[in-house]
Amino acid sequence: MTASSLPAWPEEPFERALVVAAHPDDETLGASGLLQRLHAAGTAVTLVVATDGEAAFPAAGAAERRELARTRRRELADSLRAQGLSAVEPVWAGLPDSGLAAHEDELTEVLRGHADGHDLCLLPWPDDPHPDHRAAARAALAAAPVPAQCWSYPIWLWHRLRPDDPAIPWSRARALRLTGAEQDAKAAAIATFTSQLKPGPRGEDPILPEEVLAHFAGDAEVFFREPPRTSAPVSRFASLYAAAEDPWSVGTKWYERRKRAMVLACLPDEHYGTVVEPACGVGVLTRDLAARADRVIAFDPVPAAVERTRAAVADLSPVDVHIGAVPSAIPEGPVDLLVYGEILYYLDDDALDATIEASAAALRAGGHLLAVHWLPWAPEAPRDGRDAHARLLAHPAFEPLVEHTDEQFLLHVLRRR
Numbered sequence: 001m002t003a004s005s006l007p008a009w010p011e012e013p014f015e016r017a018l019v020v021a022a023h024p025d026d027e028t029l030g031a032s033g034l035l036q037r038l039h040a041a042g043t044a045v046t047l048v049v050a051t052d053g054e055a056a057f058p059a060a061g062a063a064e065r066r067e068l069a070r071t072r073r074r075e076l077a078d079s080l081r082a083q084g085l086s087a088v089e090p091v092w093a094g095l096p097d098s099g100l101a102a103h104e105d106e107l108t109e110v111l112r113g114h115a116d117g118h119d120l121c122l123l124p125w126p127d128d129p130h131p132d133h134r135a136a137a138r139a140a141l142a143a144a145p146v147p148a149q150c151w152s153y154p155i156w157l158w159h160r161l162r163p164d165d166p167a168i169p170w171s172r173a174r175a176l177r178l179t180g181a182e183q184d185a186k187a188a189a190i191a192t193f194t195s196q197l198k199p200g201p202r203g204e205d206p207i208l209p210e211e212v213l214a215h216f217a218g219d220a221e222v223f224f225r226e227p228p229r230t231s232a233p234v235s236r237f238a239s240l241y242a243a244a245e246d247p248w249s250v251g252t253k254w255y256e257r258r259k260r261a262m263v264l265a266c267l268p269d270e271h272y273g274t275v276v277e278p279a280c281g282v283g284v285l286t287r288d289l290a291a292r293a294d295r296v297i298a299f300d301p302v303p304a305a306v307e308r309t310r311a312a313v314a315d316l317s318p319v320d321v322h323i324g325a326v327p328s329a330i331p332e333g334p335v336d337l338l339v340y341g342e343i344l345y346y347l348d349d350d351a352l353d354a355t356i357e358a359s360a361a362a363l364r365a366g367g368h369l370l371a372v373h374w375l376p377w378a379p380e381a382p383r384d385g386r387d388a389h390a391r392l393l394a395h396p397a398f399e400p401l402v403e404h405t406d407e408q409f410l411l412h413v414l415r416r417r
Helices: 026-040 062-082 100-115 131-143 180-191 210-216 234-243 254-266 284-290 303-312 349-362 385-394
Strands: 016-021 044-051 091-095 120-124 149-153 173-177 220-225 272-278 293-300 319-323 335-341 363-374 398-405 409-416
Touching: 016 026, 016 100, 016 131, 026 044, 026 120, 026 149, 026 173, 026 180, 026 220, 044 100, 044 131, 062 180, 091 100, 100 131, 120 131, 131 149, 180 210, 234 303, 254 284, 254 335, 254 363, 254 398, 254 409, 272 284, 284 293, 284 303, 284 319, 284 335, 293 303, 303 319, 335 349, 349 363, 349 385, 363 385, 385 398, 385 409
Parallel strands: 016 044, 016 120, 044 091, 120 149, 272 293, 272 335, 293 319, 335 363
Antiparallel strands: 149 220, 173 220, 363 409, 398 409
């Protein structure tokens, strides 16, 4: 696998980026081009450095380590200037180099103190061979705001792992192609870390020898999307409903209106008996489904959403609207139609598997399941829509009837065998 064969880094705007490094120079090696690109686009950058990198040479004594720590701080300042990032003032956590795992909780608290309001989090690759990088990644993921996109940058992967190593998550990889100016600035920035480029005080090998530096001299940087490991918290959606009557503008936005029209057009039957709509939101689609069903069961885990759906269908019957979440709120059946709109990608592996199983159990033979999901990867979601649909399609209980791939969303109708 090479950077040239990877999909491109998603060029989308970010307001504030939280950048986490285990040592001074990690962020420059792994993400200098991206940091330059973000800065040029107006993104505010907060850089948190976990250690001073003072233990680069293990045989050094205490005084020598203190001096190296001061040197590395100066080198990072020079590096930032070389990248056009002199306005970035690093936050130094000052935790022990080569012993970060024992201080992971402390780093998490430091990061939480700076994380609020950031919509992008850059961190070392969580499976990097260096234990400090892994500890910094775990702390960053624990502290990252729920709405933030998290991406990791590899460092020692390139030198210590083979490209075909199964631990490397190539399916989540994206490549940022660097301009000539970005490459030049990155090279100049790396050159400022002279303490890492020359032999140690006792003749130790350089920390960054030529064969290692070669991995960071190319015209691209590789990043891995780091999705949440657990289902999106209900509190996140509750906060959105508290802030807006219709958080996703489903009643007015053209994307939502067009998607809803496609959903209704793709339903194979003109009329259904019992329809179940998990995550009913504000009830706009619920009304449309009620016009084509004898009975609709709609539920949502957010009480405010349930209240708005009840108000939206107050003149209709029979529509049962209640508080509930998948998979537990899926009725036993028999159900004629299940409609999943913009929900399955918010579920972690266990919850998604349980939801698919419960859906298969609830649907009568010949019943339909419609799933429609936005194609971009939502920051709160453990997966994207393609992955959620692939898991549905792989279940032996279902056979596909309709597939529609739009430039913005993916839609499938499946039939219960």
